[in-house]
Amino acid sequence: MKKGIIIVGSSNSDGTTMKIASLIGARTNFPIIDLKTKTIGEFDYEFKNKDDDFLPLIRHIVECYQIIVFATPVYWYAMSGTMKIFFDRLSDCLKTEKETGRKLRGMEMAVICCGCDQELKEGFYMPFIETAKYLGMTYMANMYFVEENGLPIVHEAGVNEFLKLIKDGHSVIS
Ligand SMILES: Cc1cc2nc3c(=O)[nH]c(=O)nc-3n(C[C@H](O)[C@H](O)[C@H](O)COP(=O)(O)O)c2cc1C
Structure with a gap:
């Protein structure tokens, strides 16, 4: 199996998102990065945050892994603010960090998420799918966990299906 990494963007390092990330991590051997332990500032047009933890992290990811699994809670029907800041900072890879941006091309993306609602609202995955497309990444799979x-x-069959999609390398988007 290709090497992957799980990026957790929750406001709670011991919360539900970390639990689902740990579950997928245990089944894939993908390491987990908790964005809450990193100092990553918002996107800035003058790149005032260029010396924070974002660039070393994204360089490490593109050098060492082929799959990125984003793990986010649903906060107000969308990805968490922590995760959105990480996504905004991917813009650095289109401007001052183009070499790293080019290396994202061909990589694979998957998403795991959790919320209290029984069903995820339509469109939740769109920013992930479109970002993958924009960056030339392949969007592989997603999975929603309900928190109680x-x-x-945890629906074992759903987890197995998710793992099969990322292991077999078949994208859910044609
Ligand atoms: C600020 C905030 C907003 C939330 N908004 C939603 C929501 O829109 N839909 C939903 O299903 N759950 C929502 N929830 C519930 C969380 O998604 C749920 O409790 C999740 O398991 C939290 O994961 P965490 O422990 O990693 O933070 C929200 C929780 C918080 C704290």
């Missing part, structure tokens, strides 16, 4: 009383409900 602080724990994710």
Whole structure:
């Protein structure tokens, strides 16, 4: 299996998102990066945040991995603010960090997410799918976990299907 990494963007390092990331991490051997432990500032047109943790992290990711699994809670029907800041900073890779941006091309993306609603609202995955397309990445799979009383409900069949999609390398988007 290709090497992958799980990027967690939750406001709670011990929350439901970390639990689903740990579950997928244990089944794939993908390491987990908790964005809450990193100092990553918002996108700035003058790149005032260029010396924070974003560039070393994204350089490490493109050098060492082929698959990025983004793990985010649903906060107000969208990815978390922490995750959105990470996505905004991908713009650095189109401007001052183009070499790294080019290396994202051909990589694979998947998304795991969790929320309290029984179903994810339509369109939740769109920013991930379109970002993957824009960057030349292949969008492989996604999975939503419902949280109840602080724990994710885990449907084994769904997890197996998700793992099969990222392992077999078949994209869910044609
Ligand atoms: C600020 C905030 C906004 C939320 N908005 C939603 C939402 O729009 N839809 C939903 O299903 N759950 C929503 N939730 C519930 C969380 O998605 C859910 O509790 C999730 O498991 C939290 O993951 P975490 O422990 O990693 O933060 C929200 C929670 C918070 C704190």
